Amino acid sequence: MARLPEYLRALHNLAETGHETVSSEGLANAAGVNSAKLRKDLSQLGSYGTRGVGYDVGLLIDQIEYVLGLTQRRAVVLVGVGNLGHALAGYDGFASRGFRIAALLDADQELVGEEINGLVVQHIDDLPQVAAEESIAIGVIATPAAAAQRVADQLVAVGVTSILNFAPCVLSVPEGVDVRKVDLAIELQILSFHEHRKASLTALPAAGGSALTALPGGLAVTESQEAIGT
Amino acid sequence: MARLPEYLRALHNLAETGHETVSSEGLANAAGVNSAKLRKDLSQLGSYGTRGVGYDVGLLIDQIEYVLGLTQRRAVVLVGVGNLGHALAGYDGFASRGFRIAALLDADQELVGEEINGLVVQHIDDLPQVAAEESIAIGVIATPAAAAQRVADQLVAVGVTSILNFAPCVLSVPEGVDVRKVDLAIELQILSFHEHRKASLTALPAAGGSALTALPGGLAVTESQEAIGT
């Protein structure tokens, strides 16, 4: 389930603040989900909560980390050390959440050799050597969209089976390779859509305006955590 | 629908390459979705495709941009001009996709006054003045998680009703305020989960291993665009 990482983060917070057990309601609150949903998710893991008490925080962390495959620190290669790539390379969230940047790659010879956060940028053509030295599980693409497909092909060619793509384009990959996309513009446009919807609703509370303004109510947008109480 | 921005991007690509009309199948391919799903989405907009021909690219772009509320160029404030904030401030994807950065804000006095991409960083306490000058629709939070809730409160206080949050934490906001979250670590962990699952499957093709390894098959992860053919 895609919610497991969110639970994990909430659990780590709880562990740091000294909690040894959590109720499903407490954890659900911290993760911003329904408590029944959380219990159902956790029961899928075969997890052991104790009725009347709750879940053991430490045990649950271990369980979720195991299921997510975080018991081994996975190696990540970052391709494209530009504007965004720099920020990602300097991000400590990689290391603290179970990942390790194995290499920084770029096609720009000007960048090759530059050191960022203790890592030296290598040329993209060195990817095969990098992959030969250690098993790369995940590739992160932070190149312009025009180069993304080519980079993806190169990653797949050296055995990468999971790709996180920041370029605004769809990638074609063979079966068995997972791709997840993060697109800032899409997020903003979804928010803009909600803005537009809210504006229309407040402007015309009762009757509908133009044919287009009066959308057949309630277009759903998944993954939005709208209005989590105060 | 959350897929509209994806269609829009694909349509812009098509328009640039000279296409005047698209079939649902062609557009669906470019956007990485099922053609029936696309047609159903588009029919929700009350859109006019012509049977036997397809959709008019220009008209469809206008329609989707209208529905997404992109006819007006919305003002965005970016709070937290650190590692990630710098990258976002220098990103041209804002302007090219219908948004305009109205202000860069940070709490660090060292950063205040710095110019990035033609914009001068202001202090977070100047937020009320910024909001007074023009209507801010969207706030982007790129501060550490510890500060995110406070920043969100400040944004809400000046009338921001949509927030894009890059900090790894859940935000509490009043009803009517939309929050979307982008968390790099969560994306990586979902990929890691798939890696783990794939590894288990290939290692034990037939019988299940430990109780935990043999998950009750097929945990679903939404939004993943797995295996889009070659």
Next chain:
DNA sequence: AGGCGCTTGTGAAGACGTGCACAAATCGCG
């Protein structure tokens, strides 16, 4: 030892999203 309050785990119902398959509609061509 027994009862009471609290919490988990889950059955069932409903909402929702997805994809197939096909009828209706439009265009181009003979």
Next chain:
DNA sequence: CGCGATTTGTGCACGTCTTCACAAGCGCCT
């Protein structure tokens, strides 16, 4: 003018996700 090729729009069925509600279980307090 009519026919066939093509493509949209959608009814329908299916699977999934979500949520409520409640019985079963556990620990604590008396």
